Amino acid sequence: MQCHNLTEQIDINKDARKLVLVGNPNVGKSLFFNALTGLYVDVSNFPGTTVDISSGKYKDMVVMDTPGVYGVSSFNDEERVARDVILYADVILNIVDALHIERDLFLTQQIIDMGKPVVVALNMMDEVKKNGIQIDVEELSRQLGVPVIPTTIIKGEGLEEVKAALNYSTTGNRLPIVMEHLPKIRSLVDEDSEALLVLEGDENIIERHNIVQTEHMRDKIYEARRARVNEITQKVVKQTNKEASFSVRLGRWMLSPIIGIPILAVVLWLTYQFVGVFVAQTVVEWTEGVIMGEYYYNFIVNLLEPLVGMDSFFGRLLIGEFGLLTMTPIYVFGLLLPLVVGFYLVLSIMEDSGYLPRIAVLTDRSLNSIGLNGRAIIPIILGFGCVTMATITTRVLGSKRERFIATALLGLTIPCSAQLGVIAGLIAPLGIKMVILYIFVIFLVFALSGTILNKVLPGESTDLMIDLPPLRLPRPANVMKKTYVKSKTFITEAGPLFAIGAGVITLLQYTGILDLVSNAFAPISEGFLKLPRETAVAFIMGIIRRDFGAAGLNDMVSRGMLSSSQILIALIAITLFVPCIAAVMVIFKERTWKESLVIWLGSFIISFLTAGIVAQIII
């Protein structure tokens, strides 16, 4: 994962003025950032999928993007990150979704209350017209006391005016309650902005300045701010046409069970047809089987065999069964790359169109029974792409308890796209019965472990409260960029691990350790799982990456070493097996070592136990 350290990223002069972009989620902040700096950043449609801060340069200013937030405080990670950037900004460009003005102005008023010079970009003016709404921009500017520029940034409209306005940004009209109380505590901190957060009872800021304070007035200030925003909205917004537009009605349909669940089923089926059938079989057959498996393989073996031979250690290391130049690139580029690109393409479309939060609403009730709320569907879906990335996004969940449940379920039951591809390739020829049995077993383990964790873990999970962004047609350029960035991150992360794994396995094989382990493991693999003892190799590979383990099974199947029931058992075991090394590292980083160890060892035990039970029943 590319994790940006805030200070590390800015290699620009410290005295440079900081222009900070602030806005609610999905208001087009990232598009402004791109337009100002010319740099690419991930444009995210789901609140909370990017906690990174992007920074760049505009003229002599440092431009910083912040995660989309509804207010500045410390409710979650995004807010804490955004807060720290906003607190020390010199100028703020606040992007406001003109359609959701009464929601967005809450943040605007809060920044104004901080005493920061602000320019407001009133974005999505095209949709305002489309929905028959009129906004009195001049009056809005007068009420707020800062420049307000109407824009439709996706078409580039208003960008020049915003750039010009940045030169005359002003501090706006603060709330009377803030004006009254701020001076009392102003001397305790360094900046007006900090003083406001102290008044609002922000624990982190209070702690940072060692302030001993017993009470705060957050509720009063929030109420006053909400009242003020409603008053402004009343004055400047005129709704001339109340009929819901088509996209609003479509959004409603997606949430009604009678239409919404069939829509979801169709979406999932299409996703499966595209990723699971078209990409995993048709495309991969060509990329892995022909391009990499034949042309590339023949090329590299013909090139290196005369130099290193096939049986020397280096021969095996480079071009052997698990060769660094044979198996590694063939799997990474022939198999993983197409799958990962396919998956992220679908996910980006769902994200960009605003469909993802609607899936969260539809699945809320079912997820409640395993101690999660609808929001958790996001990391779960992401997990089918890459469990490592998904584990990071469990941060969007509201409590420690939910983060633990989601992380455990991800590590245990969700196969990533790479693994899923190999599994799909192996299981499809076994016929529909086996496919159903496989899905049933995995799903059962998912539901059971979730239910048990929900019962056992102390505390209570949080409830769903999610903002539904308007449905929009996904923008192709945006989708492409997102797919590209995510796929690239995945490959740069998985590639080296794959290579290390291949090297380790070759070494173990060459020294004979692999055989020793296989034999030591035989009572479990042969006795309990009823699999040939060589399967142990695949599981050792699986410790590094589960898809690498699945690839090991693939190899055994192609040599005809497994019967179809044995394939099913091996696949169940490898699916439930420990998460890949990258995911384990992230789990240890995100959770305590105790919890992480429970997840890791638990995966081991549950994986073999489940597969063993199935083996005892069907063989």
Add this chain to the structure above:
Amino acid sequence: MTLDQACSGQKFRILSISDPTISNQAIRLGICKGAELTCAGKLPGGPIIIQNKMQEIAIGRRLARKIAIQVM
């Protein structure tokens, strides 16, 4: 009555939100004491969709039970 009892299409006013952490977040989205909203939809046993002008917010069933409302 509480929000989970509202019917689709009903307009209502919020009387109180009994969970303080939630009320601090909800106020930003325009959901607070005195706010006049519409129930735009309900999933059986699942979330309630409420609408505030052009904005739609989904609220989990259990949370909806903590929000007292008055139908208008």
